[in-house]
Each structure stands twice: as C-alpha cells, then as structure tokens.
Amino acid sequence: xxxxxxxxxxxxxxxxxxxxxxxxxxxxxxxxxxxxxxxxxxxxxxxxxxxxxxxxxxxxxxxxxxxxxxxxxxxxxxxxxxxxxxxxxxxxxxxxxxxxxxxxxxxxxxxxxxxxxxxxxxxxxxxxxxxxxxxxxxxxxxxxxxxxxxxxxxxxxxxxxxxxxxxxxxxxxxxxxxxxxxxxxxxxxxxxxxxxxxxxxxxxxxxxxxxxxxxxxxxxxxxxxxxxxxxxxxxxxxxxxxxxxxxxxxxxxxxxxxxxxxxxxxxxxxxxxxxxxxxxxxxxxxxxxxxxxxxxxxxxxxxxxxxxxxxx
Numbered sequence: 108x109x110x111x112x113x114x115x116x117x118x119x120x121x122x123x124x125x126x127x128x129x130x131x132x133x134x135x136x137x138x139x140x141x142x143x144x145x146x147x148x149x150x151x152x153x154x155x156x157x158x159x160x161x162x163x164x165x166x167x168x169x170x171x172x173x174x175x176x177x178x179x180x181x182x183x184x185x186x187x188x189x190x191x192x193x194x195x196x197x198x199x200x201x202x203x204x205x206x207x208x209x210x211x212x213x214x215x216x217x218x219x220x221x222x223x224x225x226x227x228x229x230x231x232x233x234x235x236x237x238x239x240x241x242x243x244x245x246x247x248x249x250x251x252x253x254x255x256x257x258x259x260x261x262x263x264x265x266x267x268x269x270x271x272x273x274x275x276x277x278x279x280x281x282x283x284x285x286x287x288x289x290x291x292x293x294x295x296x297x298x299x300x301x302x303x304x305x306x307x308x309x310x311x312x313x314x315x316x317x318x319x320x321x322x323x324x325x326x327x328x329x330x331x332x333x334x335x336x337x338x339x340x341x342x343x344x345x346x347x348x349x350x351x352x353x354x355x356x357x358x359x360x361x362x363x364x365x366x367x368x369x370x371x372x373x374x375x376x377x378x379x380x381x382x383x384x385x386x387x388x389x390x391x392x393x394x395x396x397x398x399x400x401x402x403x404x405x406x407x408x409x410x411x412x413x414x415x416x417x418x419x
Contacts, residue, residue, distance in 0.1 A: 112206055113266045114416040115199040119207075120254075120270035122196035123215070126189055127247045128278045128309075129158055133179055134240050135308040140172065148289050149305045151175035157285045158187045173232040180239070181228045189243060190222045208257040214250045221246060262360055266415075268353045273408050276346035280401045282309055283333055284394065292393050294326045303329040310341045330393070331385045343400070347377045357415070365414045372410060376403045 132154055150170060155178060180189045197219045204212055221242060224230075230239050258264050286306040290296060303325060307313035310333060319336070320328040336342045354373055358366040379400065388396050
C-alpha cells in the first residue's frame with residue numbers, strides 16, 4: 108500500500124474518533140447541565156479548553172451554552188470543531204475512495220452535509236440544539252457500524268484501526284486529566300459517583316461501571332475502570348491492546364527495518380499500563396502517570412508516521 112493511502116486512512120479514523128468523542132462530551136454536558144443535582148462542576152469552558160488546547164475568546168463565556176455549542180460544533184476558527192474535523196475526515200476519505208467501501212464514503216459524506224447544512228449555527232444555538240446533537244451522535248455511531256460491517260480486513264483496515272485506537276487512548280487520557288483536575292488530582296479526598304458521572308458518560312462507560320462496581324471508593328473504582336478494565340472499549344489498557352494488535356499485523360505485512368524499534372517502543376508503553384495498578388498510579392501521582400503515558404504515546408505516533416508515511 109502506498110504511504111499516501113495509509114496516511115489518509117490513518118487520519119480519516121483519527122479525525123472521526125476525535126469527532127465522536129467531542130459529540131459525546133457535548134451531548135453529556137448538555138444533558139447534565141439541566142441536572143441540578145450534578146456536582147461535577149464540569150463546565151462548557153472546560154470542554155472548550157479540553158478540545159481547543161489554546162486560549163480562545165469563547166472560554167470567556169464558558170457558562171453560555173449557545174456560545175459554546177456554536178464554537179464546538181460549527182465554528183471553523185476552532186480547528187477541533189465538529190465541522191472542521193468532519194471536513195478533514197472527508198478530505199482524507201475522498202483521496203482513498205478506491206480503498207474504502209462505498210458505504211463508508213457515503214456515511215462520511217452524510218455527516219459532512221449535516222454539519223454544513225444551511226443555518227447550522229442558528230440550529231445549534233436555538234431551541235432545536237438537542238436535535239442537531241442527537242443527529243450528529245447517531246450518524247457518528249452509524250459510521251462505526253458501517254466501517255465495521257463493510258471494510259475488508261487488509262492493510263487499510265489495520266491503518267484505520269491504528270489511527271482510531273491511538274486517538275481514543277489520547278482522548279481518554281485527556282478526559283481523565285480534565286475531570287481529575289477539578290479536584291486538583293487529590294485522590295484521597297472522597298468523591299461520590301455524581302462527581303465522576305460526567306466522565307463516565309462522556310466515555311460511554313457509566314452503565315458498565317454500575318454493573319462492575321458495587322462498593323468501594325468511587326475515586327479508585329472509576330480510575331481503575333477507565334485505565335485498567337480490559338472489558339471497557341475506551342479504557343487505556345483496551346485501546347493500547349488494540350494498537351498493539353494492529354501494529355503487529357502491519358509489521359508482519361510490511362517487514363520494514365525500523366519495525367523492531369517501533370514494536371519495542373509500544374511494548375514499553377503497553378507494559379507500563381499492563382503491569383501497573385491503582386496503587387502504582389497513586390504512588391506516581393495521577394497527573395504524572397497520565398502525562399508520561401501521553402508523551403510516550405505521542406512520540407510513538409510520530410515515529411509510526413515517520414516510518415510508514417514518509418514524514419520528514
């Protein structure tokens with residue numbers, strides 16, 4: 108497979124995964140903002156900070172839902188808005204139409220037309236904002252169903268999933284950090300489930316959490332769930348295991364000289380989580396653990412793109 112094709116497939120799924128996470132976080136915060144019992148203190152300003160990674164004028168109106176929704180969904184000045192992410196995903200999909208199925212292209216195109224429909228800014232800030240959020244959420248979920256049921260399991264599939272799970276792991280790290288920051292990362296201070304509910308819903312892990320944990324400290328249980336639960340599709344250990352699996356398949360197919368170094372680097376990252384537990388995280392410190400893991404994964408991603416996509 109040409110490096111140009113592999114690059115586009117990799118970034119197609121990275122953008123779609125980031126878009127999916129953003130929509131879920133928006134939907135969760137929009138719904139919980141009406142819950143007077145919600146004690147997480149997670150605001151629109153926090154979401155804007157989480158997904159923009161820069162100081163923006165929109166953060167000054169962090170409690171204004173209309174301003175936040177417009178910025179997060181339809182503002183092209185925000186490079187991580189739904190509109191920009193879907194547009195970038197479509198650009199990558201358009202360049203590899205011979206390597207993805209017609210159904211995948213049509214679904215990406217469908218999302219593109221939804222977010223670029225006339226009057227989208229007025230819709231997301233008006234009385235029908237929830238309808239737009241739900242429509243985007245449903246079509247994002249449909250994308251994963253279409254890609255899973257129609258894409259052939261070859262090299263294209265492998266690079267799609269490498270992009271998806273690297274991005275998912277980074278997003279989970281960022282979400283954990285953003286929510287634990289609201290308590291200054293002080294895990295010894297007891298918090299109830301309402302504090303963590305926003306995080307769990309944003310990662311689609313609330314229902315599984317309730318089925319898995321019935322007692323114990325909420326802080327420790329939630330972190331164990333989102334970091335070490337191998338049955339939770341958005342936990343760090345699960346996402347890293349998927350990256351490891353698809354990298355192994357790519358390595359077997361390509362047999363490039365630098366593959367050994369790449370596998371060793373990922374092996375160290377995976378082992379750091381696999382052989383750790385919640386006590387390890389407490390001893391190292393949650394922010395230090397997350398920062399180190401994110402830095403290592405970012406370096407791995409850069410090395411992967413340099414090897415397979417011929418980046419300078």
